[in-house]
Amino acid sequence: MNVVAEADRAVSRQEGADTGRRNLLKLTGLGIAAMTGAMTTGSAFAQRQESLGDKWDKTFPKSSRVNHTKVVFKNRYGITLAADLYQPKGTRGKLAALAVSGPFGAVKEQSSGLYAQTMAERGFITLAFDPSYTGESGGEPRNVASADINTEDFSAAVDFLGLHPNVDRNRIGVIGICGLSGMALTAASSDSRIKAVATASMYDMSRSISRGYKDGYTLEQRHKIIDYLSQQRWVDAENGxxxxxxxxxxxxxxGNIVKGQRVLPETLPSNADPVLAAFFDYYRTPRGFHPRSINSTTAWTATTPVSFFGFPMYANVGMISPRPILLIAGENAHSRYYSEDVYKGASDPKELLIVPGADHVDLYDQADKIPFDRLTAYFNRHLV
Structure with missing residues (x-):
């Protein structure tokens, strides 16, 4: 049973029983907090949060320098998101905060949690969250990605952080890793509460899914994918x-459409492409495996590409200015061109940091290659 989905139903029952009070609260600041799900003191939200437990099940060691708490909050579509909140120990006053998510198909117990915990060690309150429909977050059906809704998830995380008593709501930034980078940039282009945005190993999922690696799909191939997705919708509708x-x-x-139940194979072929081998080495080995990660154990729904064909990420990236952008990519990353292209198209202030000797996956968890000092200096400079 999905404890998140079950708790969502409990939240709905509680909300239904309390409609009159909630309508009254809509007129107050308390009501705004309740509607966003940032206040989790109600019995239904408490049940939901308790159902997640507080067991340490990350792919990285727990830090003794931060306090960790599991939290829940709602996005604008009413989906309850699950997240890990990290707070530095021994600090006073309101602090700057960061919302973190990614990679695409990963969970907060993997790379985003590592980034969040490390940045909390450096003085920020951080929130690593599972996007809608994945991990411990709510949303049905499972294993769905949405360019729109996953962008909203970042803004919902800002809602939560801005209502936290220890956060200075005027000093909130976001970090997007790999495939959630495009959503982070898109959120920042329409949410001015995000004062600074950074990406690591950026992937533009709209461009990747609809046009292929380095825009390599022919028009015929793109039509072939759309035809497959369209016919798959009939199959899904008939099967329920x-x-x-x-x-x-x-x-x-x-040239045939590949179908399968796994993002990554059970075993790595002897002649595997280096990019496949790098992903496999993270998601399918003890280094980064997590049972709730789509990339580790299963696959996206077959029709997941639909929204990415119709929703170009960060189309309005120029609207982020005068707020800053930091794009971090590995020197040897197959995805490096995504960061370089965004850098060319974005307005100042902007920075492009190429990490010597690093590939795409190195920036998921290799602490000696992830430029945490640069990230810290960047956010300290701009979240003031």
Whole structure:
């Protein structure tokens, strides 16, 4: 049973029983907090948060320098998100805060949690969250990604942080890792409460899914994917459930659509592509495996690409200015061109940091390569 979904139903029952009071609270600041789910003192939210437990199940060691708490909050679509809140010990007054998520298909117990905990050690209050429909967050069906809703998730995280008593709501930034980077930039382009945004190993999921690696899909291939997705919708409608099987590289050597139940194979082929091998080494080995991670154990729903064909990420990236952007990419990363292209298209102030000797996946968890000093200096400079 999905404890998050079950707790969501408890929240709905509680909200239904308390409609009159909630309508009155809508007129107050307390009501705004309740509607966003930032206040978790109500019995239903307390039940939801308690159902998540507080067991340390991360892929990285727990720090003795921060306090960790599991929290829940709602986004604008009414989906309850689960997150890990990290607060530095021994600090006083209101602090700057960071919302962190990614990579695409990962969970907060993996890379985003590592970033969040490390930045909390450096004096920030941080929130690593599972995007809607994944991990411990709510939303049905499971294993769905949405360019729109996952962008909203970042703004909902800002809602939560801005209502936290220890956070200075005028000093909130975001970090997007890999495929959630595009959502972070898109959120910042329409949410001026985000005062600074940073990305690591950026992937533009709209561009990747709809156009392929380095825009390599032909027009015929793009139509072929759309036809497959369209026909899959008939299959899902007839079956009454959503089939799994989306692959980021959807064509086999013969040009046929690839279907399957896993993002990554059970075992790595002996002649595996280096990029596949790098992802496998993180998600499918003890280094980064997590049972709730889509990339570690299963696949996205087959129709997940639909919204990414119709929703270009960060189309309004120029609107982030005069707020700053920091783009971090590995020197040897196959995805490096995404960061470079955003840098070319974005307005000042902007920074592009290329990490020598690093590949795409190195920036997930290799502390000797992730430029935490630069991230700290960047946010200290701009979250003032």
């Amino acid at each position: 459930r959503y089939g799994l099987g989306y692959h980021e590289v959807p064509f086999d050597a013969n």
